[in-house]
């Protein structure tokens with residue numbers, strides 16, 4: 001079976017002659033269907049640049065990125081918005097919900113943009129809301145719900161079109177410990193029950209411990225990787241911390257009691 005995502009020798013340079021920043025030096029990896037991949041690394045190691053290149057928000061300087069066999073580095077600029085809408089889901093730190101719409105309407109918007117038949121809208125929203133445990137707040141407005149609930153709404157909106165790949169950049173970055181945990185549980189359910197393929201960038205070891213495999217970046221290259229395998233999340237968490245002490249930049253605001 002083909003991997004969902006395949007990166008071949010990605011490079012990304014910023015700037016011009018004289019002042020060139022090599023944000024990504026040479027990165028290759030694949031993500032299989034249903035994988036939950038974490039990307040970690042110190043600040044400036046290239047995490048966001050990598051995610052933005054995969055998201056087609058930024059362009060690579062060299063190399064190729066294949067999503068289910070399609071080379072996304074070759075997509076014409078005018079086709080990019082549509083490509084993203086049809087293939088990718090996004091969860092970012094600042095939820096990006098519209099304040100004047102209810103939670104349900106915010107989710108419905110994603111379906112409307114992709115022209116889902118009217119009779120399918122309601123059942124699909126109920127279904128995803130139940131899976132992410134936000135069924136009871138669908139008629140509320142964003143200002144009436146907690147940060148964690150907003151973030152789960154953002155997840156629902158990201159997933160309702162069954163994207164080939166869900167991209168998350170520091171999804172717990174703006175949340176307190178409890179809300180982080182609720183969101184991470186929701187993402188884990190998406191991974192386990194919906195078979196979602198997830199690529200998540202985080203500098204937080206606790207957040208990363210939910211992934212099944214983690215790539216550690218250093219200076220724009222993959223320094224090493226860790227697989228969770230049959231480890232408990234707690235054991236995996238400690239292995240992550242060990243790698244972070246070597247490459248720097250790691251931390252976690254979550255204490256042991258959360259395991």
Ligand SMILES: Nc1ncnc2c1ncn2[C@@H]1O[C@H](COP(=O)(O)OP(=O)(O)O)[C@@H](O)[C@H]1O
Pocket residue numbers: 014015021022023041042043044045046047048049050
């Ligand atoms: N738009 C840009 N212009 C110039 N340099 C950039 C730009 N974006 C990122 N960089 C540089 O590329 C490197 C990697 O940045 P980034 O991908 O944001 O790292 P991370 O997300 O791991 O903190 C850094 O040295 C950063 O300063």
Ligand SMILES: [Mg+2]
Pocket residue numbers: 047048049
């Ligand atoms: Mg970043």
